[in-house]
Amino acid sequence: MMSNKVILEVENILKVYPNGIVANKNVNFEVHEGEIHALIGENGAGKSTLMKILFGIETPEEGRIILNGEEVKIENSKKAISLGIGMVHQHFMLVESLTIAENIVLGNEPKKLIFFTDKARMLKSTKECLKRYNFNIDVNDKIEDASVGVKQKTEILKSLVRGAKILILDEPTAVLTPQETKELFTELNTLKKQGHTIIFISHKLNEIMEICDRVTIMRNGTTVDTTFVKDTSKQEISNKMVGRDIVLQVDKKPAKRGKVCLEAENLVYVNGIGKKALDKVSLKLRKGEILSVAGVEGNGQAELAAILTGMIKPVSGSLKINGIKIESLKPAEIRKNKLVYIPEDRMVNGCAAKLSITDNLFTNKIDYFLKKGNIFLDKKKINKQSEFLVEDFHILCGSINHQVQMLSGGNIQKVVAARELSEDAEIIIAEQPTRGIDAGASELIRRKMVEFRDRGAAVLLVSADLNEVLELSDSTIVMHNGKVNAYFRETGNLTVEELGYYMLGVKKQTETEVNAIL
Amino acid sequence: MKKTNKMSVEQVHTWFEVLRFASAIFIAFAISFIIISFSIDSPFSAMKNLFIGPLTSFRRFSTVLELMIPLTFGGLAVNIMFKANQFNLAAEGALFMGALVSAIIAIYMPGPSGLVMVFAMIAAGITGAIVCAIPGILKVKWKCSEMVVSLMLNYVMLYFGTYIFNQVARDPNSAYKASYTFREGVTLSNIISGTRLHSGIFIVIFFVIATYIFMFKTKWGYKLRVTGSNINFAKCTGIGVAGVIMSSQLIGGFIAGVGGSTEMLGMYTRFQWSELPGYGFDAVILNILAKENPAYIPVAAFFVAYLRIGADYMYKQSDVAAEIVAIIEGLVIVLIAAVAFLAKLKHKMTTKASKNLLESGGAQ
DSSP states (O other), X not given: OOOSOEEEEEEEEEEXXXXXXXXXXXXXXXXXXXXXXXXXXXXXXXXXXXXXHHTTSSOOSEEEEEETTEEEOOOSHHHHHHTTEEEEOSSOOOOTTSBHHHHHHTTXXXXXXXXXXXXXXXXXXXXXXXXXXXXXXXXXXXXXXXXXXXXXXXXXXHHHHTTOSEEEEESTTTTOOHHHHHHHHHHHHHHHHTTOEEEEEOXXXXXXXXXXXXXXEEETTEEEEEEEGGGOOHHHHHHHHHSSOOOSSOOOOOOOOOOEEEEEEEEEEEOTTSOEEEEEEEEEEETTOEEEEEOSTTSSHHHHHHHHTTSSOOSEEEEEETTEEOTTSOHHHHHTTTEEEEOSOIIIIIOOTTSBHHHHSSGGGGGGGBOXXXXXXXXXXXXXXXXXHHHHTTOOOSOTTSBGGGSOHHHHHHHHHHHHHTSOOSEEEEESTTTTOOHHHHHHHHHHHHHHHHTTOEEEEEESOHHHHHHHOSEEEEEETTEEEEEESOGGGOOHHHHHHHHTTSSOOOHHHHGGGO | OHHHHHHHHHHHHHHHHHHXXXXXXXXXXXXXXXXXXXXXXXHHHHHHHHHHGGGSOHHHHHHHHHHHHHHHHHHHHHHHHHHTTOOOOTHHHHHHHHHHHHHHHHHHOOSOHHHHHHHHHHHHHHHHHHHHHHHHHHHHHHOOOHHHHHHHHHHHHXXXXXXXXIIIIBOTTOSSSOBOOOOTTOSOOBSSTTSOOBTHHHHHHHHHHHHXXXXXXXXXXXXXXXXXXXXXXXXXXXXXXXXXXXXXXXXXXXXXXXXXXXXXXXXXXXXXXXXXXXXXXXXXXXXXXXXXXXXXXXXXXHHHHHHHHHHHHHHHHHOOOTTHHHHHHHHHHHXXXXXXXXXXXXXXXXXXXXXXXXXXXXXX
C-alpha cells in the first residue's frame, strides 16, 4: 500500500543530447513507495528522456538519483534491473518466435545439465509468478500468436521476475482496447497492493484520474508540479502541461454530407506471408464527412490506407475517386486528385529526417514553389510558407533550417500534418494522426481535420484511439480480421465499450447492416 | 533568445568539425612519420619534402591543379549518385569509356578542332551516362545491388574498352601501347606556359557550380535529395522515385564521361590507358572528406592531389615509397568517417555551450 516513504528521488537532472538540445533541466520529483505515479507532459517535454535516465539508457550530465535513501549511478539497464527498476517500453522487446514462458525467463533460464533449459522448472516458476500477481494468460502460447494486451503482460512479468520493485510503464494503454485497458488497471492495482511502485507515463487524462495516486507534470524539459490526483482536475493538469488553456472537446457542427468522392469495392489484399489482410472490403467516403476506421492494429487498416494512397496494389477489387478508376495508378497520380495522406509511421513514410524542416514542408507540392520557368526553387516563397506553417502548427524548433530529426516525435508529426493539411485538400487519408503525441498537438491536428470537413473535404481517419474516433468522426466502420465488421452511420450514439466489442470480434453486424454504407 | 542558444551550439559543432579534421590529419601524419622512421635515416627531411614538395616550384604546384581536375570530375559524378543514396561506383568505368570515346573522335573526326572537342565531350558524356545507367536500370527493374553490379561493370568496361581500342585506334607503329595521335589542334589549350595546366580547369569549375546549383536550387536536385534521404517518404509524397534514381545515374555518368574526355584532351595527345585510371574510386574518398557536399569536392580534391604530388616529390628526393600516401589517406578517412572519434569531447563542449546559455537566461 501507499506509504509516505520516498523510494526514488531525482534531483536537478540536466540532460543535453549530442545535437545540443536540452532535454531535461532542473528536473526534480520523488516517488513514494507503493504508489502509482503518473508522469504527464507534451511531446518533447522530456518524459521519455527522464525515464531513459532512470532505466540507464541515457546518462545525465548533472544531477542525482536517490534510491531508498542512497545515491545511485545507473550506467546501464543491467544496473537498473539489479537495482529493482523495470521498464515496459512502448514498443515491446520480446522474441516473437518463443513462448511467453521462454520470454519471461529469457537470460536467466533454469538449467539442467548446464546447457539445456529445464522446461519443467521454467513452466513451474512462471506459473507461480502468474498466480502470485494474478495474471491470466497461457504461458505456452507463442508471442507471435499473442494479442497486444498479452504481450504487454509478458513484458510486465518479465520485469517482475527480474525483481523489479519500481515499474516504469511508457504509455501502456496506447495500443490497448478498452477491455484490455481495464484488465491492465486491475493488474496494476494488484501490484500496488503487493507493494510495487509504478511510474505511469500517459497522455490520457482520463486514465490518470482513474488509476494514479499522484501526478507529476512536465513542461519544456522541466518538472512543473507534483500533486495528488484527488486534489486536482483534468483541466488543471492540462493547463499546467501546455501552459495555456486547451479545449478538450473539439467543437463540431453536424456533418453536411455531399456526394461520394472515394469508393472502394471488394478490395482484397494478400500480404507477404500469404494471409488475406483485406477480405472484400468495400466503403464509400462522402464529401463533408469524417469516416473513421476503427480496429485493433493489424486487422487490415494499414493495408487499406496503403491501397487507397497507391502505395500497394490490391489483388482484386476496384477503387474510384470521383468516379474515375485509380487502383492501378501511382501515388503521384492519385495525389493529383487532391488526395493527401498522413501516414502512420512518420519516420518511415512521413518525413526525410536528415533534411531541414523547410525541405520537409513542400515535398508534395513542389510545382507550386518554383520560379518562372519551372526549374528553380523559389526559396523566398518556400521560406515564407515554412515560417507560416511553423507558426500555424506551433512547431517547436530553433530554426526552420534545422534537421527534422532534431525535433521531438510530436513536433515531427506536426511537420507531417502541416505539409499535408496545408493545401486545399479534398480527400484526406489520416492514419493514426495523433498517435503518441501530446494533447496540444492532437487538439490542433484534430481541429484542422474538422475544419477541412466543414469546408467540404472528405476525411478518412484510421485510428486505434477510440476516444478520437468518437470525438471526431461522423460515421464509423470497424475492421476485424481484414473485414468490415460493423458500420455505424452516426458515430454519435456509440460508446467506447460498444466499439471495443466489435473491434475484438465479440459482436458482429450482419452483411445488410454493413452494406448500409454503400 | 532561443536562436542564440542554437547558434552557439552550431558554432561549437562547426568549430568541432574543424578540430576533428585537423586532428585526423595530424594523427595520420604522426603515424606515417613513425612508419617512415623505420625505413630511412632522415625521416624529418622526408616529411618536409612531403609537405612542401608541391610548393618547391611553380611547375610542381601546377601539377596539383592538373590532378585536381579529373579528381573533381569523379567526385562530382559520384556525389550526385550518393546523394540519391545510390552507391554506384561505375563512374570509374564511365570516365574510362568517356576518355576512350573522345580519343577516337579526336583521332578521326574531321572539321574545326573546336567543334571536334565539343562533340567529343558530349559524346563522352553520353557514353558515361550509358555506362552508369546499367547498374541503375538493373536496380530499378530487378533490385540488383548497384554497388556489386557497378564494381564488376568497371572491369567489363576496361576490357571492352581495350578491345575497341585495339580494333579501332591502336597505332601499330607506336613503341608502347598507344593510339594514333589526336588530330592537330584537338587539344584543350594550355593556360600557363611552362606547365601542363589546361583550360579543362574552367570546365571543371563550371561543373562544380552547376552541380551545386542543380543540387540545392532546382526541383530536380530537391527531388533527388528527398529520394536519397528517404525513398519511402519520397514515394509517398508523389515523387517518381524510379525516374529520380535513373536520372541521378545518368547525370553522374555524364559528368564522369566529360571528366574522362577533359583529362584525355587536356593532358594527352594519344590514348594510352591500359588500366582503370582510379579517379572514380578516389571519388568515394573525396565524398567522405567533403561530407557529400558538392561545394567541398574541389577542396577535398586539392587535399588529395597535394598529398599525392608531395609524396611523389618525397619519393624522388628521399627514397621513401610513394605508397606512404595511401597510408596517410587511409588513416585520415578512417578518422573522419569514425563518428565516435572525439565524440566525448564534442558532447562535453555541447553541454557546456547549452548550459551557459541556460544560465545566461537563454532557456528554451
